[in-house]
Amino acid sequence: MDLIGFVQTVASGVLTGGVYAMVGIGLSLIFGVMRIVNFAHGEFMAVGMYIAFALFRSFHLDPYLSLVVVAPAGFLLGAFVERVLLAPIQNAAEHSLILMTVGVGLILSNSLLLIFGAHPETIYTSYSTRTVAIGPVTLSVPLLVSFALTVIVVAGLFLVLTRTDLGRAIRAAAQNRDAAELQGVDTRFVQTAVFGIGIVLSMAAGVLLLPALYVFPTVGGIFTLKAFVVTVLGGMGSIVGAIWGGLLLGIVESVGAGLGATGYRDAFGLIAFLLVLLVRPQGLFGSSHV
Amino acid sequence: MLEVRDLHAAYGDAPVLFGASLSVKEGEIVELVGSNGAGKTTLIRCVTGLLRRRRGTIEFKGDRIETHPAHEVVDRGIACVPEGRQMFPSMSVEEHLLLGSYLRRARSRRAENLSRAYELFPRLKERRRQEAATLSGGEQQMLAIARALMSEPRLLILDEPSLGLAPVVVGQVFRTIAEIRKLGMTILLVEQNVQKTLRMADRAYVLESGRVTLTGTGSELLGNDLVRKAYLAL
Ligand SMILES: Nc1ncnc2c1ncn2[C@@H]1O[C@H](COP(=O)(O)OP(=O)(O)O)[C@@H](O)[C@H]1O
Numbered sequence: 266m267d268l269i270g271f272v273q274t275v276a277s278g279v280l281t282g283g284v285y286a287m288v289g290i291g292l293s294l295i296f297g298v299m300r301i302v303n304f305a306h307g308e309f310m311a312v313g314m315y316i317a318f319a320l321f322r323s324f325h326l327d328p329y330l331s332l333v334v335v336a337p338a339g340f341l342l343g344a345f346v347e348r349v350l351l352a353p354i355q356n357a358a359e360h361s362l363i364l365m366t367v368g369v370g371l372i373l374s375n376s377l378l379l380i381f382g383a384h385p386e387t388i389y390t391s392y393s394t395r396t397v398a399i400g401p402v403t404l405s406v407p408l409l410v411s412f413a414l415t416v417i418v419v420a421g422l423f424l425v426l427t428r429t430d431l432g433r434a435i436r437a438a439a440q441n442r443d444a445a446e447l448q449g450v451d452t453r454f455v456q457t458a459v460f461g462i463g464i465v466l467s468m469a470a471g472v473l474l475l476p477a478l479y480v481f482p483t484v485g486g487i488f489t490l491k492a493f494v495v496t497v498l499g500g501m502g503s504i505v506g507a508i509w510g511g512l513l514l515g516i517v518e519s520v521g522a523g524l525g526a527t528g529y530r531d532a533f534g535l536i537a538f539l540l541v542l543l544v545r546p547q548g549l550f551g552s553s554h555v
Numbered sequence: 556m557l558e559v560r561d562l563h564a565a566y567g568d569a570p571v572l573f574g575a576s577l578s579v580k581e582g583e584i585v586e587l588v589g590s591n592g593a594g595k596t597t598l599i600r601c602v603t604g605l606l607r608r609r610r611g612t613i614e615f616k617g618d619r620i621e622t623h624p625a626h627e628v629v630d631r632g633i634a635c636v637p638e639g640r641q642m643f644p645s646m647s648v649e650e651h652l653l654l655g656s657y658l659r660r661a662r663s664r665r666a667e668n669l670s671r672a673y674e675l676f677p678r679l680k681e682r683r684r685q686e687a688a689t690l691s692g693g694e695q696q697m698l699a700i701a702r703a704l705m706s707e708p709r710l711l712i713l714d715e716p717s718l719g720l721a722p723v724v725v726g727q728v729f730r731t732i733a734e735i736r737k738l739g740m741t742i743l744l745v746e747q748n749v750q751k752t753l754r755m756a757d758r759a760y761v762l763e764s765g766r767v768t769l770t771g772t773g774s775e776l777l778g779n780d781l782v783r784k785a786y787l788a789l
């Protein structure tokens with residue numbers, strides 16, 4: 266790989282990594298506040314992809330515009346799942362919660378299979394294969410747009426978490442739940458809201474990746490794994506950590522694939538993950554606070 | 556103002572409170588003393604709504620609150636400085652105070668209350684951008700008190716505010732409580748450090764193994780032989 270090729274590879278890794286970061290942030294936020302590892306995280310993302318896909322097929326709605334539908338739908342779906350399925354067992358043993366989220370994931374992916382069938386689908390927009398050249402480096406337009414939208418969403422989330430009463434309540438509930446209640450924070454409500462927000466992030470990331478990926482009902486499983494890698498790389502529960510973890514995973518995958526092992530793209534991420542776990546089990550940016 | 560009657564509480568199968576009763580009248584400072592493990596914190600957790608009581612009633616300003624979740628109890632006017640200070644470790648001093656005024660009814664006077672808190676605790680103003688985890692124990696205790704006051708409570712509960720603090724700092728904490736008292740706050744104070752605090756209390760209760768075994772004015776209890784033996788080691 267020459268220098269330009271390398272820069273090119275890293276740059277597209279960063280662009281994909283941004284979207285991975287968004288998936289990871291959702292998982293991390295949910296874990297930070299609820300201490301639940303959402304094993305259905307990638308499946309929710311697949312649901313987001315299919316909603317955007319269906320809207321594109323039926324109404325020719327641009328996938329980016331479909332975020333306007335996917336985001337509120339994601340919040341409602343997440344809030345519903347939290348209220349009806351997770352909240353009633355929140356004091357149960359940890360494995361019950363794990364089984365519950367795994368079960369939710371299975372129901373989601375099988376529902377997608379039932380509705381859309383097993384074929385990989387893809388959408389083709391006018392800009393799907395368009396690229397822009399920045400000097401000698403060419404970048405894919407859909408990935409650039411996705412990255413830009415990710416930056417906006419993540420920056421917005423940061424503002425909410427640090428500047429608003431709801432955001433402070435979320436962080437307080439993550440750091441000391443009883444103390445948050447004593448300040449008047451309804452931590453039940455916060456948990457529902459946080460699960461909703463986490464699912465919005467996951468489903469929105471699905472939409473952002475749709476122009477660049479094939480979608481099939483079990484695509485979520487890979488992304489649950491990736492989200493998990495991203496959050497563990499960054500330190501469970503840390504949002505800033507998830508950003509770096511996402512970028513790192515994107516770059517490692519892209520460089521790995523660029524070295525001529527395209528088929529092993531996903532394996533490179535997992536190898537990096539194992540290496541980090543061996544050397545720094547608390548994650549690269551370890552801090553367990555939202 | 557606060558009326559606790561026949562309170563029973565347990566953790567799982569382990570009962571802790573066996574019919575404890577106490578009351579706090581408007582404007583009073585009432586102290587709850589008792590050795591480690593007597594159930595003082597458990598009683599406070601029932602009052603603040605963090606723990607569901609098994610039996611008994613808790614009345615505040617004439618309303619039954621024993622089944623209310625904690626965030627509603629605060630809204631009704633009971634603020635708590637919990638045992639162990641219970642900071643949000645990676646949030647700044649100022650964020651703690653903003654959270655203290657999270658309740659809608661306290662948000663409108665947030666700016667005023669914030670500057671009042673900084674007047675009362677100038678040290679917190681100096682450290683307003685610092686994370687709570689980096690504060691000293693005494694500063695954290697001051698922050699916990701300031702945070703509780705931000706909700707404009709009618710009743711302030713303090714659970715062992717001197718716990719784990721150096722003697723000099725303990726003196727400061729008690730002086731602060733006396734100052735808040737002068738501002739007209741009704742206070743329920745849990746303490747083991749009875750020598751320094753019983754004098755300031757209007758009335759006091761002794762809790763032993765989940766039951767109130769002795770009650771009287773602060774000076775009565777200070778003169779009581781049993782109290783002197785058990786808590787003053789005299
Ligand atoms: N979370 C808990 N789970 C189980 N037992 C507890 C818990 N908290 C306190 N206890 C027990 O309840 C009893 C009373 O504790 P506590 O109310 O903290 O006493 P105090 O505040 O008077 O020192 C003790 O025997 C203690 O071991």
Ligand SMILES: [Mg+2]
Binds near residue numbers: 596597715
């Ligand atoms: Mg205690």
